[in-house]
Amino acid sequence: MKIIVPIKQVPETSNVKMDPETGTVIRAGVETVVNPLDLYALETALRLKEQHGGTVTALSMGPPQAVKALKEAVAMGCDDAVLVSDRKFGGSDTWATSYTLAQAVKKIGDYDLIIAGERATDGDTAQVGPGIASWLDIPVATYVARIETVKDKHIVLERLVEDGYQILSLPLPCLMTVVKEIAAPRLPTLGGKIRARELTIPVFSTENMELEPAALGLKGSPTKVVKIDTPKVTRGGKVVRAGDDEAVVSAVDELMSFLEAKGIV
Amino acid sequence: MSFVWTIAEQHDGKLRDVSFELLARGRKLADKLGTKLASVLIGDKVGEQAMEELIRRGADEVYSIQDPRLANFVCESYARVLTRVIKTYQPSIILAAATSSGRTLMPYLAIKVTAGLTADCTELDIEEGTGNLLQTRPAIGGNIMATIKTPDHRPQMATVRPKSSRPLPADASRSGKIIAVPVTDDMIDGRATVVGYRKDATDFVNVEEADIVVAGGKGLKKGDNFTMIRTLADSFGGVVGASREAVDRGWIGYPHQIGLSGKTISPKLYIGVGISGSIQHLAGIKTSEIIVSVNSDPDASLHKVADFGIVGDAFQVVPEIQRRMDRRNGGAK
Numbered sequence: 154m155k156i157i158v159p160i161k162q163v164p165e166t167s168n169v170k171m172d173p174e175t176g177t178v179i180r181a182g183v184e185t186v187v188n189p190l191d192l193y194a195l196e197t198a199l200r201l202k203e204q205h206g207g208t209v210t211a212l213s214m215g216p217p218q219a220v221k222a223l224k225e226a227v228a229m230g231c232d233d234a235v236l237v238s239d240r241k242f243g244g245s246d247t248w249a250t251s252y253t254l255a256q257a258v259k260k261i262g263d264y265d266l267i268i269a270g271e272r273a274t275d276g277d278t279a280q281v282g283p284g285i286a287s288w289l290d291i292p293v294a295t296y297v298a299r300i301e302t303v304k305d306k307h308i309v310l311e312r313l314v315e316d317g318y319q320i321l322s323l324p325l326p327c328l329m330t331v332v333k334e335i336a337a338p339r340l341p342t343l344g345g346k347i348r349a350r351e352l353t354i355p356v357f358s359t360e361n362m363e364l365e366p367a368a369l370g371l372k373g374s375p376t377k378v379v380k381i382d383t384p385k386v387t388r389g390g391k392v393v394r395a396g397d398d399e400a401v402v403s404a405v406d407e408l409m410s411f412l413e414a415k416g417i418v
Numbered sequence: 419m420s421f422v423w424t425i426a427e428q429h430d431g432k433l434r435d436v437s438f439e440l441l442a443r444g445r446k447l448a449d450k451l452g453t454k455l456a457s458v459l460i461g462d463k464v465g466e467q468a469m470e471e472l473i474r475r476g477a478d479e480v481y482s483i484q485d486p487r488l489a490n491f492v493c494e495s496y497a498r499v500l501t502r503v504i505k506t507y508q509p510s511i512i513l514a515a516a517t518s519s520g521r522t523l524m525p526y527l528a529i530k531v532t533a534g535l536t537a538d539c540t541e542l543d544i545e546e547g548t549g550n551l552l553q554t555r556p557a558i559g560g561n562i563m564a565t566i567k568t569p570d571h572r573p574q575m576a577t578v579r580p581k582s583s584r585p586l587p588a589d590a591s592r593s594g595k596i597i598a599v600p601v602t603d604d605m606i607d608g609r610a611t612v613v614g615y616r617k618d619a620t621d622f623v624n625v626e627e628a629d630i631v632v633a634g635g636k637g638l639k640k641g642d643n644f645t646m647i648r649t650l651a652d653s654f655g656g657v658v659g660a661s662r663e664a665v666d667r668g669w670i671g672y673p674h675q676i677g678l679s680g681k682t683i684s685p686k687l688y689i690g691v692g693i694s695g696s697i698q699h700l701a702g703i704k705t706s707e708i709i710v711s712v713n714s715d716p717d718a719s720l721h722k723v724a725d726f727g728i729v730g731d732a733f734q735v736v737p738e739i740q741r742r743m744d745r746r747n748g749g750a751k
Contacts, residue, residue, distance in 0.1 A: 189678075190678075190679060248532075248534065251525075251529065252529075274559065274678050275558055276557065277557060277678075277701075279525070280528070281525075282525075283493070283521075283525040284525045284528070284529050287525070287527075287528075287530060292493070292607075292610040293526060293610075294610070295522040296518050311616060313672075313673065314518040315517060315518060315626070316617060316622075316624060317615055318615065318616040319490070320613040320616060321612055321613065322611050322613050323609065323610045327610070375532070375533060375535075375571040376534040376535070376566050376567070377568070378564050378565070379565045379567050380564075380565045381563070381565075383563070384560075384562075384563050388724065388725050390724045390725040390726055392727035392728075393726075394716070394728075395729060395735055400730070401730055402738060404730060404735070405728070405735065405738040405739050405742060407726075408710065408726055408728060409742050411725075411726050415687075417708065418654075418746060
């Protein structure tokens with residue numbers, strides 16, 4: 154079974170600090186990591202490989218530094234990795250990104266399964282996974298929480314939907330995006346880190362890919378960002394202290410009147 | 419034609435509330451453009467009454483596309499159906515819900531019809547002069563708001579979070595047209611098939627479509643203490659949410675998780691109990707109408723974004739709120 158896992162390098166968010174004056178994210182010194190939700194996709198792929206044999210290829214589009222994310226995927230157990238990088242890809246929206254990644258998948262060649270994270274924690278659109286499937290014209294399953302069976306060139310899985318789990322059967326090749334519930338990601342191993350350090354990661358670019366120039370980068374993106382605002386960090390709400398029994402009663406009194414005024418109770 | 423369309427959502431032949439929320443958004447845009455608003459309903463055996471309801475809630479036209487093979491959401495078939503009707507009727511704007519199906523269908527469809535798509539819009543407006551759709555959405559965990567437009571491609575497509583807008587009241591005097599679109603074999607993609615649904619999952623919850631969410635975090639100290647949160651959520655007619663810390667400790671199931679690696683919610687009221695308010699959790703609740711925090715730590719980030727914060731012991735404050743709610747709900751205790 155040949156599995157491709159598209160991953161994204163994102164800013165590390167757990168230590169993100171906000172500038173209280175401007176309300177913007179302080180980016181200086183912020184580390185980049187593999188999109189945390191992609192770790193579930195990598196784990197799912199590695200488990201399927203352990204059960205069914207085959208290979209796992211990590212794929213990432215981004216600046217040359219994104220190689221760091223790919224090395225981490227190799228350290229976790231991926232067999233190989235491909236970086237898709239070219240200045241002409243800069244400013245791609247989800248339409249152009251999924252086009253470029255789909256062309257990279259075609260260049261990699263035969264595959265049975267593409268497994269992606271549900272969304273990236275920076276862009277937060279969840280559009281690139283289904284977009285890649287659409288460009289490749291293969292079936293897609295999103296929000297996958299459990300894989301039931303993989304046999305006879307079909308995969309049966311459970312999608313987390315609004316009122317429970319939808320059980321779907323898809324023929325291979327197909328693409329799925331997974332949620333956290335599916336598996337706890339493993340840590341990179343020492344052997345994996347050594348292998349990652351030594352591995353040369355090929356770079357796919359406009360030089361060696363079949364691409365429609367009009368579909369690339371900022372120019373090829375249907376959506377355009379008009380402006381960026383930074384919303385106020387605080388709502389200027391009221392905070393009351395409830396240190397003792399009496400204060401608890403009066404704080405809750407005040408809360409109830411507040412909720413009443415808002416028409417909630 | 420510069421039609422505005424909404425994608426109605428149904429399950430088991432019954433319309434979901436979000437279908438009406440989308441119509442409220444679409445009505446505003448259609449009026450600004452001076453054009454018609456249509457709702458597209460894909461499913462099977464959805465009755466005339468449901469379509470009349472869409473008209474009463476703001477639609478001028480309803481495209482009804484029904485077939486047993488379209489009873490359940492399957493992305494590829496729904497995308498084929500929509501590709502067909504989009505090519506025939508050429509709408510200018512299409513709004514869909516940011517649900518498990520909308521967030522799958524729209525990106526798949528956007529590629530097929532070469533459209534621009536913006537996810538999870540909190541605000542939609544029409545640009546003066548050009549008539550372009552202006553789409554505003556939170557990004558980077560809600561820390562910035564980006565306004566996006568699609569100047570050169572049609573249709574312009576957007577998803578909108580459930581509960582982020584209120585439906586229009588049903589207006590029985592409204593009239594509209596129901597257009598049945600025949601389903602042909604080439605509109606069905608038979609590759610992926612729905613085998614079934616599992617609803618027996620213990621403790622399942624739909625936090626995204628709830629009006630009120632009471633969420634618990636690490637401050638609850640142990641899983642058993644979620645009982646207190648459940649009881650409070652019940653008396654508000656709401657559901658239980660949780661922080662990542664609580665879910666990772668096994669205190670409550672993943673469907674309850676709110677934040678970057680869980681659900682993003684926009685309820686009328688969110689109450690966070692014993693939740694410090696990590697940047698990831700805040701990203702999931704920022705679009706709530708009212709935020710209430712209960713936390714003994716005066717420096718908890720959640721207090722800073724709250725409309726009303728109580729610095730106090732959750733095990734004293736929650737029972738006190740519970741007593742007031744019990745009294746209001748008929749005083750069971």
